[in-house]
Amino acid sequence: MELAPRICVLFLPLLLLLGPSTGAIVDLPPDEGKEVWDYVTVRKDAHMFWWLYYATNPCKNFYNILTKTAPMFTTRSSLEFTQSHLVQLYQRHVRHLNRDDLNQLMNGPIRTKLKIIPKDCSWGGQANNVFLNMEEDFMKPAISVVDELLEAGVNVTVYNGQLDLIVDTMGQEAWVRKLKWTELSKFNQLKWKPLYNDPTSSETSAFVKSHKNLAFYWILKAGHMVPSDQGDTALKMMKLVTGQRVGWTGLQVSCLALGHRS
Structure with a gap:
């Protein structure tokens, strides 16, 4: 079943890599079919172009804007909710986790491997009752919590799939800019560093910005499910976050480890 048609302002992937980061305000196209475009300097002698197109086409996949069809697991069948707003929230944020192949993996090979379940x-x-009881907390900001972690010296890593519409990159950047962290101004002044999975390729896999105990990763060609869309990139990012060695061409930033800095 397709998601209900709605008016969508379609940001092509490149737009998700800039906009607010430059401090500039992007004016939305006034009418359907209209477009605006510009570019931003990513680093010296390197520019990223973006294009913004306004259309009323239905957004069929909130997890990856380049996917043409909605996932089969976003149908409304077997939902227990009667409130329409809860149905919509559940569909977008929880239903995609209830997949047979994932259940089979976790209750099969993983259970056998762990030997402790x-x-x-x-x-x-997912669990319907958990979702219902957490409705009030669903959209509460956690900016103050991140501030406390940063001030306490805890390493914080933010990552985002570039093609995610639910948790879009521009929104991630927006809340990061609201932090009251004393080092935020220095973090904002940094240029994004390109990362390459293949040292022989010139194709960028991700961008990263890191200062002190805060790091932010843009994962390219990935939506809401970064490990599923770009598994190799996600694995290398996790190795960096946990302080493991990783052969990632172009990386010249400190490797952050989870937990408190000694």
Whole structure:
């Protein structure tokens, strides 16, 4: 079942890599079919072009804007909610986790590998009752919590799939700019560093910006499910976050480790 048609301002991937980061305000196209474009300096002698197109086409996949069809697991079948707004929230943020292949993996090979899961326990990607009871907390900002972590010296890593519409890159940048962290101004002044999975390729896999105990990764060609869309990039990012060695061409930033800095 397709998601209900709605008016969408379609940001092509390149737009998600800039905009607010430059401090400039992007004016939305006034009418359907209109477009605006510009470019931003990513680093010295390197520019990123973006294009913004206004259309009323239905957004069929909120998890990856370049996917033409909605995932089969976003249908409304077997939902227990009666409130329409809860149905919409559940569809966008929880339903995609209830996939048979994921359940089979977690309750099959993973259970066998771990050898610690009780027989009367099974893994589930989502739970209706949990979602209902957390409705009030669903959209509360956690900016103050991140501020506390940064001031306490805890390493914080933010990552985002460039093609994600639900948790879009521009929105991620927007809340990061609202931090009251004392080092934020220095973080904002940094240029994004390109990262390359293949040292023989000139194709950029991601961008990263890191200062002190805060790092931000842009994962290219990935939507909401970064490990699924770009597994190699996601794995290398996690190795960096956990302080492991990784052969990532172009990386000249400190490798952050989870937990408190000693």
